[in-house]
Amino acid sequence: MSTITVENLTFSYPGSAESVFDGLNLRLDTGWKLGLVGRNGRGKTTLLRLLMGEYEYSGRITAPVPFSYFPAEVEDASLSTREVLRGLSPDAEDWELERELSLLGIGEDELERSFETLSPGERTRALLAVLFLDGAGFPLIDEPTNHLDEAARAAVSAYLASKRGFILISHDRRFLDGCVDHILALNRSGTELRGGSFSAWFYDFEQRQEGEKLQNERLRRDANRLREAARTTAVWSDKVEKSKRGAADKGYVGHKAAKMMKRSKSLEARQLKAAAERESLLKDVESAEALKLSPLAYRSETLVRFKDVAALYAGRPSGRAVSFELHRGGRVALCGGNGSGKSSLLKLLTGANTEHTGLLEIGSGLIVSYVPQDTSHLSGTPEQFAAERGIERSLFMTILRKLDFARSLLTRDMSGFSAGQKKKVLLAGSLCESAHLYVWDEPLNYIDIYSRMQLERLIAEFSPTMLFVEHDAAFRENVATECIEL
Helix, strand or coil: CCEEEEEEEEECCCCCCCCCEEEEEEEEECCCEEEEECCCCCCHHHHHHHHCCCCCCEEEEECCCCEEEECCCCCCCCCEHHHHHHHHCCCCCHHHHHHHHHHCCCCHHHHHCEHHHCCHHHHHHHHHHHHCCCCCCEEEEECCCCCCCHHHHHHHHHHHHCCCCEEEECCCHHHHHHHCCEEEEECCCCEEEEECCHHHHHHHHHHHHHHHHHHHHHHHHHHHHHHHHHHHHHHHHHHHHHHCCCCCCHHHHHHHHHHHHHHHHHHHHHHHHHHHHHHHCCCCCCCCCCCCCCCCCCCCCEEEEEEEECEEECCEECCCCEEEEEECCCEEEEECCCCCCHHHHHHHHCCCCCCECCEEEECCCCCEEEECCCCCCCCCCHHHHHHHHCCCHHHHHHHHHHCCCCHHHCCCCHHHCCHHHHHHHHHHHHHHCCCCEEEEECCCCCCCHHHHHHHHHHHHHHCCCEEEECCCHHHHHHHCCEEEEC
């Protein structure tokens, strides 16, 4: 085992007045299975890119090993998967490559197919395999669970748990618990490094925040009491000062005024101390303000009816046909492996011209709010996005801010946003829309843990009718009223 050292690291993006890191110091053991967590925009991916040497910075990073980054860039996706992986790890033997792929559920057939024909989940697993081949560098893994179904997530988590050391960014709570033994949290005021699972860290973090909130409330009451006492003392002091005019015993009155003034200063000092103590707390509290939603009530009990429906590709069903009804207030999750046709069923509801079997009945006048899986089409500023969608600007901006969206991003071009920031724009847009039915396709890809829990609380409170696809098992179990297996 060896140590990666980060000393006094300071970095900000060109043109930005805000530093991503300011004097960051870390010592990380290469034997750790380290989970890197934090809200969107805290610099998780930036830190991995800095370790890779992609940006200029001040400070010092020393590492006894080279680094390998996931996801790697594939220059020619038309090549076979074997050729693509061979290009990324030229020193690996065939049997080593096949061993790693078999552990991730990738067989000989997928190896011989062109890489571009693999599903997103298959590509993810194939690219993960080359990180751990002989001669590869220390793995830096950036959100591998996006586009992975539940079975694949479990397989990847078990695969990573069997490896020696890596740094992993993920927002999937159960996935992290299955494969990490240390947590590095990028909090509001700095970093926190500790051993153990994500759940153990998160429990302690929340307990600490609850303690800080109670202490903050006590200090707030103390500050208010001291402030009131200071005002009263100031009034007394002023009255005594006025009484000095024409008083017979000037020495007595002056002494009394001095005592009042001294008491006033003492109270002021105590008040300032209480305020300072209060400021020292709550630096890491992750505020997740309550979100609001205005779903529309549909006039009949049944909104949508699927009868033996399956999407067709090249004339063949993508999965088995399904039959179910979506009732008012129901929250139906479509479950199943990658390529089983979940997204295609969602797109049918949004008017996509997709060939399919069976019969799809959609209630007349049904208003649908849709969050697509893909965010690559977003460009222009968030304000322009709201205007194009006919969304009330102030409401849209308020929801984005509640999702911990930096104010400085509101006037920037979205084409330069991170994937998580783009997904929050789409989610905020949907939350602004009054609809009978909310159709969300993998809404949590790249979304931080606190925002996930915000959405869980929102859905529990407002009970919108939903049809969604989501592979985060914790979210799905907290939200769905029914799961349709494809």
